[in-house]
Each structure stands twice: as C-alpha cells, then as structure tokens.
Amino acid sequence: MDKLLAKEIYYEMFLGRAFEYAAKEYYMQGNISGFLHLDIGQEALSVASMKAFAKGDVFSTYREHVMAIARGIEPKYVMAELFAKADGVSGGKGGSMHLFDPSHFFYGGDAIVGGHIPNAVGCAYARAYQGSEEGVMVVFGDGATNGGAFFESLNIAATQKLPLLFLCENNEYAIGTHITRTAPFREQAKKAEPFMLTMSCDGMDAQAVYKSVSKAKDLIEKGHGPVFLEAFTCRFEGHSMSDANAYRSSLEMKHCKNKDPLPHFKKRLQEKWLCSEEEITALEQKAQSVIEEAVEFAKNANEPEDKALYEHIFVEA
Template sequence: MNKLLAQELYYLMVLGRKFEYAAKENYMKGDVSGFLHLDIGQEALSVAAMKAFEKGDVFATYREHVMAIARGLEPKAIMAELFGKKTGVSGGKGGSMHLFDPSHFFYGGDAIVGGHIPNAVGCAYARDIQGSDDGVMVVFGDGATNGGAFFESLNIAATHKLPLLFLCENNEYAIGTNIQRAAPFKQQSKKAEPYMLTYSVDGMDAVAVYEAVSSARKQIEEGHGPIFLEAFTCRYEGHSVSDSNAYRSSQEMSHCKAKDPIEKLKTQLHEHWQCSEEIIDALEAKAQKSVDEAVVFAQESKEPEADTLYEHVFVEEV
C-alpha cells in the first residue's frame, strides 16, 4: 500500500462515519424512514475490502452504506435513497436496506440475513462459465453462518471451485445475540475449513484488511477456488437505530472503541507515511463537505411519483 491509497482509505472511512452520523440525525428528525443499520466502528472493513476488490462483483448485507460509498456510489444518491427520494440509488423505493447499482457491480442491501450468499454463488458460477478473470465477493455477518443456505453455498462453491471470496464480518453479535450463544465457537471460519482455505484478519485495521482481501482476490482469480476470510470487528451502535445496545456493558464498549479503526489509520498516516496534520485536516474537511452536500441534495430532491410504484416489478420482454 502506498501513501496515496492510505490517504484515500482514510478519507473514505471518515466520510463513511460522518455519513452514518448524518443518517442517524435525520432519522431522528423523521426524514429517514424504515430500518436503519449503521456501520459506525466497522469502517476499516467496509472501505478497505471494497477498495481491495475493485474488480468483480460484490454482494453486501443491509448494513451497506459505507460499502456502497467505497464502491463508488455517490453519497448524494445514497442519502437521497435513505430519504425516499426519486434521485436515490434505487429511485427512493428501496431505502437504507436496498442499495443496488449494477453499473458498479454492487448488488447490495439484501434484507434477508444470508439471503444474498446463494445469489453470490450463482454469480460466481456464471463468471466461471463465461471464463471471466473477475471474481465475486460476498460480505455477511457471523449470524448468517448459522443458516442452511450458508452451508449449501460453501458446498457448491467448493465442489465447483468457484471464484468466490466469502468475507465474514464477525462483530460477535446477531442483533442482540452473542455468537457464542448460537455457535460452539467464536471463529466462524471453522465451519468453512472442511470446504476451502480459510484466513482471519483484524477487521479494525484497514491496512491489514486491504492486504488480506487483495491476497484472497488474487488466489480466486488464479483459479484456486473459493476462499473464506473472517474479519473480527466491532460495531459501536446497536443492531439498528431502534436497538438501544443495552445488552453490551460499558466495559465491553470501551474495549471496543479503544481499537477505533479511524484513529488507528490516522496514527499510521502520521508515523508510517509522514502525513502532516494539515493533510489529515483537509481530508476530514472534504469528507464533511461531501456529507453536508448529500443531506442538502436529499432534502431538496423530489419524491417519486405514485405510478412508479408499478415499475420494475416484472421483467419486461424484449
């Protein structure tokens, strides 16, 4: 990783966190409806994984705002989608949990836990049949590894040596249930070991995530078959905005926030890449400006017309 890339990761991580806080603020005002799952604390994984997997298809969970931004989707269009406006990524009809943009090969926001994993397998199968060098990455939480479709997906991907990266975002909680109450071990990669190569990485370290995903991407593109990568992270907020997060102690949260990924990368920028405080401040100001503009854009955009409710319901014959 070079200095310019490290700065880009930092900018996107700060942008992602500021975007999430703005989304939360406007949710509280009543301008954002439906469910809202914030990614605060997990920006290192969301940003670095997307930047390391720029070539290929990506399937993401419903906690996907920051991933979408890092993938190249416009913050204005994402915020407008949260506001339910016609200028949104999905025309204002999908909301927070359904950010979808084929032009960026981003198939994100599946509201069903683990529901997108079989879809990613199908996409990887298609890539393999087409003889494409591009791989597929599917991001999911630790809770999704307890579903039957997860194991079926592992089996099919391994049997056919598909170019698929399984990226498990292990923040130890499936809504409010700790993973060790729902599985016999904390490391969910153990479930994948009989099927494929597995690796783990500190999901709070952007540089480590970037290197791990880059390495895994190279392996699947070279035909080694699927890879399972487990990233250990910590989300600072509850499962959604309606979740008070009361099931986690103050001591646990203090330990969690002591590993803040943005502060860690800022320290690395200072110490390893000799970035000045002026450069850091400029990146943060740029991120704030982008978020402020996104909110204004969303506020000023029009709502979709009523008859658009019937569009994109069925496939139209050509």
C-alpha cells in the first residue's frame, strides 16, 4: 500500500463515519425513516475491502452505505436515497437497505439475511461463463452463515470452482444474539473449511483487510476457485436505530471502541507514511464538507412523482 492509497482509505473511512453520523442525526430529526443500520466501527472493513476489490461485482447486505460510497457511488446520491428522494441512487424506492448501481457493479443492498449469497454465486457463474477476468465478492455477516442459503452456496461455488470471494464480517452479533449462542464456534470460517481455502484477518485494521482481500481476489481470479475470508470486526452502534444495544456491557463496548479503526489508521498514516497533521486535517475537512453538501443535496432533492409507483416493475409493459 502506497501513501496515496493509504490517504484515500483514511479519507473514505472518515467520510463513511461522517456520513453515518449525519444519517443518524437526520434519522432522529425525522428526515430518514425505516430501518437504518449504521456501519460505525466497521469502516476499515467496508472501505479497504472495496478498495482491494476495486473491479468486479459486489453483492452486499443492508449495512452498506459506506461500501456503496467506497465503491464510487457519490455520497449525495446515497444520502438522497436515505431521504427517500427521487434523486436517490434507487429513486427513493429502495431506501437505506437497498442501494444498487450496476454502473459501479454494486448490487445492494439485500435485506434478506443470506438471500443475496446465491445471487452472487449465479453472477460468478456468469463471469466464468463469459471468460471475464474479474471475480465476484459477496459480503455477509456472521449471522448469515447459519442459514441454508449460505451452505448451499459454499457447496455450489466449490463444486463449480467459481471466482467468488465470500467475505464474512464477523461482528459476533446477529442483532442482539451472540454468535456463540447460535453456532458451535466463534470462527465461522470453520464452516467453509471442507469446501475451500479459508483465510482470516483483523477487520479493524484497514491495511490487513486490504492485504487479505487483495490476496483472495488474486486467487479467485487465477482459477483457484472460491475463497472464504473472515474479518473480525465490531460495530459501535446497535444493530439498527431501533436497537438500544442493551445486550452489551459498557466494558465490552469499551474494549470494542479501543479497536476503533480511525485513530489507529491515522497514527499509522503519521508514523509509516509520514503524513503531516495538516495533510490529515485537510482530508478530514474535505470529507466533512462533502457530507454537508450531501445532506443539502438530499434535503433539496425532488420527491418521487406519483407515477413512480407503477414504474420499473417490468421492462416490457
């Protein structure tokens, strides 16, 4: 990782967090409704995985604002979607959980836990069939690894030797239930071991995530077959804005926040890449102003017209 990329990753992590805090604020003010799942604490994983998997298709979950932005979708279009506006990335018809943009090869935004994994398998099949050089990455949480869709997908991807990276964000909680109460072990990669190469990394360390995803991407695209990468991470907020996070002790939260990826990566920027305080402050200020502009854009964006109700159900009327 060179200095330019390191700065870009820090900028996008900071941008992502600022976006999420703004989303939280405008949810509390009533501009944003529905379910809102914040990514605060998991930015290293969301940003560095997208930077390492810069090309190829990505299928993700409902906690995807930061990934969508790191994939190249402008924050203003993501914010406008959260504000349910016609100018939002999904026209105000998807919302926070359903951000799609095929021009960035980003396919949501799926809110059926594990339901998008078979879709990623099918897309990987298509890419192999087309002789594409790019593979597919599917991102899901530890909770999704307990479902049938996940196991069916491991089996098919391994049998067909598909160019598919399974990226498991293990934050240890399925809403409020700890993974050790629903699975026999803490490391979910064990479930994939009979089928494919498994790897793990510290999901709170952007550099480690970047390195592991890059390696896994290289493997799947060189005909190795699918790879399972487990990144251990920690979300700082509740599952969604409707979750008071009462199931985690203050000690557990303190331990969790000690691993905050932003100050850690900032320190590395200064020590390893010799970034000055001024350089870093400039990045942070730029990110803040982009988010302020995104909020202004979302506030002033158009509401969908009534006719949008019946639009885009089918291609052919």
